[in-house]
Amino acid sequence: MTTTKALHTEEFLVNMGPHHPSTHGVCRFLLTMDGEVVVKAVPYIGYLHRALEKICENRTYPQCLPILDRFEYCTSMSCEYAFCLATEKLAGIQAPERAEYLRVIMLELNRIASHLIWFGTTSLDLGAITPFLYGFREREDILDLFEMTCGQRLTYNYIRIGGVSRDVPPEFIPKAKEFLDKFPAKIEDYVKLLNENPIWMIRNQNVGILPREMALSYGVSGPVLRASGIKFDIRKDDPYSIYDRFDFNIPTGKVGDCYDRYLLRIEEMRQSSRIVRQALEQLPSGEIKTKVSANFKPPKGEVYSRIENSRGEMGIYIQSPGDSKKPLRVKMRGGSYNHLQVMPEIVKGGKIADLVAVMASMDIIMPEVDR
Amino acid sequence: MDRTELTKYLLDRFSDKLQLLDTGKAEPVFILKAENLLEFCRTIKADDTLAIDFLCNIAAVDTGDLFEIVYSVASTKNRIRFDFKITMPYENAEIDSIQEFWAGANWHEREVWELFGINIRNHGNLTRFLLPDDWNQGFPMRKNWDAPDFVRMPEL
Amino acid sequence: MEIAGIFKYLYEMLAKSGLPQLAVDLIALVASALIVFTFLAVTALFLVWWERKVSAHIQQRFGPMRTGWHGWLQTIVDMIKLIQKEDITPATADRPVFFWAPIIALTAAFTAYVVMPFGKGLIVSDLNIGILFIIAITTFTIISLLMAGWGSNNKYALLGGMRSAAQVVSYEVPMVVAVLSVVLFAGSMSMMDIVNSQAKIYQWYIFRLPFGPIAFMIYLIAGTAESNRTPFDLPEAEQELVAGFNVEYSGMKFAMFFFAEFVNLFTISAIAATLFLGGWQGPFLPSWMWFMIKTLFIVFVLMWFRWTYPRLRVDQLMEFSWKFLLPISFANLIIAGFMKYSRWFNW
Numbered sequence: 001m002t003t004t005k006a007l008h009t010e011e012f013l014v015n016m017g018p019h020h021p022s023t024h025g026v027c028r029f030l031l032t033m034d035g036e037v038v039v040k041a042v043p044y045i046g047y048l049h050r051a052l053e054k055i056c057e058n059r060t061y062p063q064c065l066p067i068l069d070r071f072e073y074c075t076s077m078s079c080e081y082a083f084c085l086a087t088e089k090l091a092g093i094q095a096p097e098r099a100e101y102l103r104v105i106m107l108e109l110n111r112i113a114s115h116l117i118w119f120g121t122t123s124l125d126l127g128a129i130t131p132f133l134y135g136f137r138e139r140e141d142i143l144d145l146f147e148m149t150c151g152q153r154l155t156y157n158y159i160r161i162g163g164v165s166r167d168v169p170p171e172f173i174p175k176a177k178e179f180l181d182k183f184p185a186k187i188e189d190y191v192k193l194l195n196e197n198p199i200w201m202i203r204n205q206n207v208g209i210l211p212r213e214m215a216l217s218y219g220v221s222g223p224v225l226r227a228s229g230i231k232f233d234i235r236k237d238d239p240y241s242i243y244d245r246f247d248f249n250i251p252t253g254k255v256g257d258c259y260d261r262y263l264l265r266i267e268e269m270r271q272s273s274r275i276v277r278q279a280l281e282q283l284p285s286g287e288i289k290t291k292v293s294a295n296f297k298p299p300k301g302e303v304y305s306r307i308e309n310s311r312g313e314m315g316i317y318i319q320s321p322g323d324s325k326k327p328l329r330v331k332m333r334g335g336s337y338n339h340l341q342v343m344p345e346i347v348k349g350g351k352i353a354d355l356v357a358v359m360a361s362m363d364i365i366m367p368e369v370d371r
Numbered sequence: 372m373d374r375t376e377l378t379k380y381l382l383d384r385f386s387d388k389l390q391l392l393d394t395g396k397a398e399p400v401f402i403l404k405a406e407n408l409l410e411f412c413r414t415i416k417a418d419d420t421l422a423i424d425f426l427c428n429i430a431a432v433d434t435g436d437l438f439e440i441v442y443s444v445a446s447t448k449n450r451i452r453f454d455f456k457i458t459m460p461y462e463n464a465e466i467d468s469i470q471e472f473w474a475g476a477n478w479h480e481r482e483v484w485e486l487f488g489i490n491i492r493n494h495g496n497l498t499r500f501l502l503p504d505d506w507n508q509g510f511p512m513r514k515n516w517d518a519p520d521f522v523r524m525p526e527l
Numbered sequence: 528m529e530i531a532g533i534f535k536y537l538y539e540m541l542a543k544s545g546l547p548q549l550a551v552d553l554i555a556l557v558a559s560a561l562i563v564f565t566f567l568a569v570t571a572l573f574l575v576w577w578e579r580k581v582s583a584h585i586q587q588r589f590g591p592m593r594t595g596w597h598g599w600l601q602t603i604v605d606m607i608k609l610i611q612k613e614d615i616t617p618a619t620a621d622r623p624v625f626f627w628a629p630i631i632a633l634t635a636a637f638t639a640y641v642v643m644p645f646g647k648g649l650i651v652s653d654l655n656i657g658i659l660f661i662i663a664i665t666t667f668t669i670i671s672l673l674m675a676g677w678g679s680n681n682k683y684a685l686l687g688g689m690r691s692a693a694q695v696v697s698y699e700v701p702m703v704v705a706v707l708s709v710v711l712f713a714g715s716m717s718m719m720d721i722v723n724s725q726a727k728i729y730q731w732y733i734f735r736l737p738f739g740p741i742a743f744m745i746y747l748i749a750g751t752a753e754s755n756r757t758p759f760d761l762p763e764a765e766q767e768l769v770a771g772f773n774v775e776y777s778g779m780k781f782a783m784f785f786f787a788e789f790v791n792l793f794t795i796s797a798i799a800a801t802l803f804l805g806g807w808q809g810p811f812l813p814s815w816m817w818f819m820i821k822t823l824f825i826v827f828v829l830m831w832f833r834w835t836y837p838r839l840r841v842d843q844l845m846e847f848s849w850k851f852l853l854p855i856s857f858a859n860l861i862i863a864g865f866m867k868y869s870r871w872f873n874w
Contacts, residue, residue, distance in 0.1 A: 014682075036841060046501040054512060058524045127757055127838030133586040199758055199837050216424045216447065219475030232447040302400060304428060304443040304454055317430045317441060331430035341478045353761070353840040370501065 011039055016355075018047050024121060024359065025366025027340070036351045041344045048370040056330040061087055061161060061296055064330065068316075069155035071332050072368045074117055077103075077110040078309045080159040082316045083330075085240060086305040087161050090320055091298035098286040099163035100242045105176070105279045106146075106158065107241075108272040112183075113142045114310040115269050119190065122262070122360040126203055131190060138186055141179045148172055161296065163289030173280055180277050187269060195263070204259040208346050208358035211256065218345075219338040222312030223268060224362050227253035227260040234308040245282070246275045258361035265363075268310075297325055311335040311363050334368030372420075374399055377451060380420065385411065389455070400441075401455040405466060408457060412472045415444070422448045426469075429479035431487045433514045438464050438489060465490035486512040534559045534652045559651050563640045571789045575602040578789075578830055585834045612778035617680060620775065625678030628671045629776065629783035635667035636790040643797055644718045646807045646815035657718035658710060661798060662703055665753070668791065669695050672772050675784070679775035688772035690761065690841055695753055697848040702749035704856035705742040708863035709802045722806030733803040738863040743803045745856050750795035751829055752848070754788060758836040759844055796825035 016029040026047035032040040052071055056064045068083045069076045081103060088095065095103070120135035143153045149168050150158040158165050194200045210220065215228040225232060233250045235243045251267040253260030300322030306315040312335015319329040339362045347355045372380070378399045381389060388407040392400045403411055415423040427443040437458045445452040457466060468491045470476040478500075480491045485499055488510035499506060509516055537555040546554075576591070576599055583590025591598025616625055642657040644650045654660055669692050676688015709732050713721045725731050732739045752759040773784045800806060800821035809817035839847065 012682075044500065046499075046503070049501045051511065123837065127760070128836060129582075130586050130834050133588065137587060193835070194837075197836065199839055202843055203837060203840060214474075217474040219426050219473065221425075230447060237447070237450055238445075238452060302441070302454075304398070304430075304441070306427060306452075313427065315428050315443065317428055317443065319432050319434075319441075321434075328434065329430065329432040331428065333428045337478065338475050341475060351840060351842065 009035065014352075024364055025369075027364075027366050027369070029355070031352065031355075033352065038347055038350055038352055038355060041347050041355065043340055043344065045340070045366070045369050048366045050371065052371045053330055053332060056327060058326065060325040061298070061327065062292075064327070065160065066155070066157050068332070069157055070367065071371060072309070072311070072314070072334055072365065073155055074365060075110050075114045075310050076155045077106045077159060078307060078314055079332075080156070081107060081241075082305065082307045082309075082314050083318075084159050084161050085307065086303050086316045086318045087298060089303045089305055090301055090318060091161075091296070093162050093290055093292065095163045095290055096287040097284050098167075099288045099290075101279050101283045102164050102168065102288065103159055104241055104243070104246075105276055105283075106149075106156075106164075108275045108279070109142050109145060109176075111272045111310045112269050112276075113139050115265050115272075116142075118265060118310075118360075118363045122363075123194065125356050125360040126200070128194065128200070131193060134186070134190065138183065145172060145176055145179065148175070160289060160292075162292040163287070165289070167288050173283075176276065176280060180273050180280075183273055184270065187266060191266060195266075201259065203353075203357055204262060204361070205257055206255070207258045207350065207354050208361065209255060209257045210342065210346050214342065214345065215256070218342040220312070220335075220342055221338070222309065222335050223261060223264050224312065224335075224339055226251065227264050228256035229254055234306055234313060238306070240305070240307060243275075246278050248272075248275050258357050261361045261363075295325060297323065306333075309335060311365070311368065312339065332371055334371075336362075336364040336366070336368040339364050340369050372449065372451065377453060381453070384418075385414075392456075399453045401453065403455045403457050405457050405459060408467055408469065411455070412469050416472050420449065421451060422446045423451070424448070424473075426473035426475055426479075427452070429476060429483060431483040431489060431512070433487065433512065435514055437461070438487065440466060440483065440489065442469075459489075463490075464488070465492060467492050468494045470494070486510060488513065532648065532650055532653050533562065563651060564637065566645075567637060567640065567790055567793070570793055571786055572602040572606075574789045574793060574826065575605075575785075577826075581827065581830045582834050585831070606782060609782040610779055614778040614780065615775075617775050619680045621678045621680060623678075624674050625775075628674035628678055629780045629787070631674065632668055632671035632787040633783050633790075635664055635671065636787040636794065638664045638667075639794050642718050643794075644722055644801060644806055645818055646813065649807075649815055650719060653717055653719045655715070655717045658706055658716050658721070658798075658802070661794070662699075662706065665791070665794065666695075666699065668787070671787075675772040675776070679772070681775055684772050684774045687774065691755060691772055694755070694759060694761075694841075694844060697845055698749040698752035698759075698852075701745050701848060701852040701856040702753065704853070704860055705745040705749065706798075706802065708738055708742045708856075708860045711860070711863050712867055718801060718806075722801060722808065725805040725808055728805065728808075731803065731805040731808075735866075738859050738866060739803065741855065741859045742863070743799070745852055745859065746799055746803070747825075747828070749848075749852065750799065751832060752844070754791045754795055754829075756792070756829060757833040758838045760833075761838055761841050761844065792826060792829065793822065796822045796829065799825045 011032050011034045014031045014033055016031055018026040018028045028044040028047070030042045030044065031038050050070070052067050056067050059067065064083060065080055068079045071079045116135040116139040120132035123129070123131035146156060147153050149172060150156050150166065210224065210228050212228050212230060215225050216230065229252065231250055231252045234240070236250060248271045251264045251271070253264050298320045300320060302317070302319040304315055304317040306313050313333070314335065315333035317329070317331040317333070318327050321328045343358065343362065343364070347358055378391060381401065382391060388403060388411060390402040392402050415421050423444045423446050425445045425447050427445050430441045432439040432441060437460055439456050439458050441454055441456040443452070443454045459466070466489060468476065468480055470480065477494070477496070480494055481497060482501060483489055484491050484494070484497050485501060491497060502511070508518060534555055537558055538551065541551040541555055579601065580590045580597070591601035594600040594604050616622065639661045641651045642654050642660055672688050672691045672695065676685045679685070709721065710716055712732065712735070713724045715721065733743045773781060776784060800818065804821045807814035807818040
């Protein structure tokens with residue numbers, strides 16, 4: 001701002017309303033702008049609040065699983081698995097080997113599918129419309145695999161307490177291997193299209209930098225935390241299921257800008273393919289579900305268990321009263337909740353086009369925030 | 372450090388403030404008194420063996436007799452994760468805000484206030500966000516909350 | 528068939544028939560305008576369909592398939608739909624400004640075709656200030672953008688209109704300087720003369736290194752920005768906050784803006800083909816066919832850009848024009864001048 005008698009300018013309020021093609025889900029921002037520059041951004045949430053936690057208090061444990069599906073519908077398998085992990089810890093149930101392998105395969109395939117959604121919507125937000133369709137073309141193959149197994153494409157109700165609900169059909173493994181064989185070439189296509197593209201780089205580099213200390217303080221997790229330089233992945237640092245049997249790398253970023261987050265998630269897709277390939281090779285035969293009684297009543301206790309979702313740390317806190325089929329309290333914690341909380345801090349002083357880029361690169365979706 | 376070492380360390384360090392409520396299941400759970408909250412948080416953040424730099428979750432529970440607020444914390448440097456909780460009666464339920472230690476607590480506490488009615492001291496921004504702006508039907512997550520269209524499912 | 532100017536041809540033919548002078552003038556004028564208008568209407572319809580097909584195939588899908596063979600009737604159907612929509616003017620809008628904005632946009636787009644050489648002698652009027660006329664007329668679109676933004680009485684439309692206008696003005700300058708280097712070589716601003724100076728394929732200005740390809744690329748980039756296409760389509764982007772200057776327009780008025788955009792696209796490509804690729808010159812095929820082939824090739828390249836690249840942010844866009852394109856175009860002009868003066872590459 002000059003101190004000479006410049007033109008009188010005022011800040012004005014702009015509403016980036018809940019209906020908007022680029023906010024991922026229904027989220028409203030009230031922006032105070034000085035020309036093109038965002039001075040303050042206040043998020044308003046609650047447009048997708050479905051009171052899932054209250055509903056879960058009113059359902060038995062197996063009945064809660066479809067509710068958890070809808071907690072974060074882009075990665076339904078992870079939500080169900082988080083709940084099953086917590087319940088199994090409470091009740092001391094151990095799922096059989098084959099079930100654990102199938103769970104890992106489904107979780108990682110779901111992670112790839114979720115990252116493909118992220119890839120498509122991020123490119124779409126920045127104006128490159130074509131990668132959106134390429135990402136969804138690959139996702140169709142994964143959804144075919146899911147449909148073959150459990151009949152559903154989005155909310156699966158597949159991972160159950162004690163195992164999985166049904167075994168994979170015989171054509172699953174060859175089809176999955178076929179997908180894994182052609183997937184690296186497709187990732188190379190995406191990389192060639194966008195990575196070195198100068199427009200992509202200047203839209204994403206040094207935009208939305210999230211410093212390390214701020215990231216930790218705000219509870220940011222998952223790819224966003226790793227892009228800021230902290231090498232922390234719950235699959236390696238607080239392992240659950242059988243992830244310690246697989247060999248995979250954890251990519252880490254340096255600067256914490258949108259470009260780092262983009263590169264990191266592309267690399268994560270490759271690593272997830274590695275895990276699925278190893279799991280398919282090691283898949284043992286056997287039971288797919290431990291018998292859980294129809295009157296399943298876990299003993300009194302409480303547990304908070306967390307898993308590494310594609311969007312960050314997904315945690316489920318369950319408190320069980322001991323003598324009831326229904327949980328006393330189910331608290332769901334999603335990664336996007338904290339990411340949306342930190343967003344106003346990192347878009348301050350940037351342009352409005354950068355807000356769109358940051359929201360896309362942090363992969364925030366509203367069902368996780370609002371529940 | 373694994374859970375037995377962690378439990379031992381915490382009980383030794385904070386013997387007067389913490390009380391173990393361990394069901395042997397997963398990570399250890401401790402009970403803390405409300406007045407020790409801020410001091411405890413400051414210490415576990417500054418302590419080198421613990422180095423708790425990550426607040427995972429704040430959950431409020433209505434057990435029918437009391438309110439409980441459960442804090443789940445973790446450390447990204449040392450592989451540590453534990454929970455601690457504070458119980459309080461229904462009348463005048465309030466707690467201090469811990470957002471000076473972990474800024475991510477801001478929205479979690481705001482949600483606790485909005486859905487349970489537990490007052491958070493020194494928060495600074497206790498406004499509605501999940502529920503509609505003109506909500507006047509009480510605190511929905513309490514067990515004694517009722518509404519005309521709220522149907523309790525029967526015990527099967 | 529050798530026609531030295533369509534208007535001149537019609538005028539002479541009618542003058543011989545003995546009608547009064549006024550009637551001869553009027554009929555010749557109206558007939559030429561109608562010929563151009565019809566040609567452009569058909570071309571714009573074709574281009575809209577082609578854009579949808581090209582984008583669909585780049586994105587691995589089919590595009591319109593149901594309305595006619597491979598959807599060729601789709602544009603006509605869309606036009607019918609737009610015509611029968613209610614024409615809404617916002618209550619607080621500035622009525623005359625709101626009304627005239629699309630008309631000015633369309634008029635400016637069409638008027639540029641007065642000097643477009645469609646083929647050997649197939650030009651409405653070979654003004655000796657040909658290319659200058661086109662550049663001057665296409666700047667009228669800026670006025671229509673600002674009018675649309677102002678007349679809508681909508682904060683977002685105004686912002687979008689102003690951004691659009693700023694972008695178009697910024698990219699005019701390097702475009703004009705690139706065109707100037709070609710005019711320098713041709714020695715004349717008349718479109719026919721420029722085409723005639725590219726009689727052999729090695730004389731095409733795009734091949735006259737080193738200034739030719741650089742001028743061509745600058746022209747193409749600036750032309751993309753002029754017609755508000757990706758990667759410079761921030762003012763129109765649906766994913767950004769402001770949907771652009773035409774957010775309040777519906778029905779036929781919106782159709783006029785849409786139409787004007789595609790006519791502009793064709794203009795940019797036609798000028799690129801004329802100035803750099805030899806216009807209607809070419810063996811075997813009739814001259815107008817060569818013109819169409821070359822122009823449609825450039826149109827295809829511009830469409831290819833749109834569906835490949837992400838879009839630039841507004842300050843990056845301006846920076847690119849003023850700090851990068853403009854200095855290069857000036858340097859290019861100096862090189863062209865040197866080449867012309869030294870008669871080295873003057874084949």
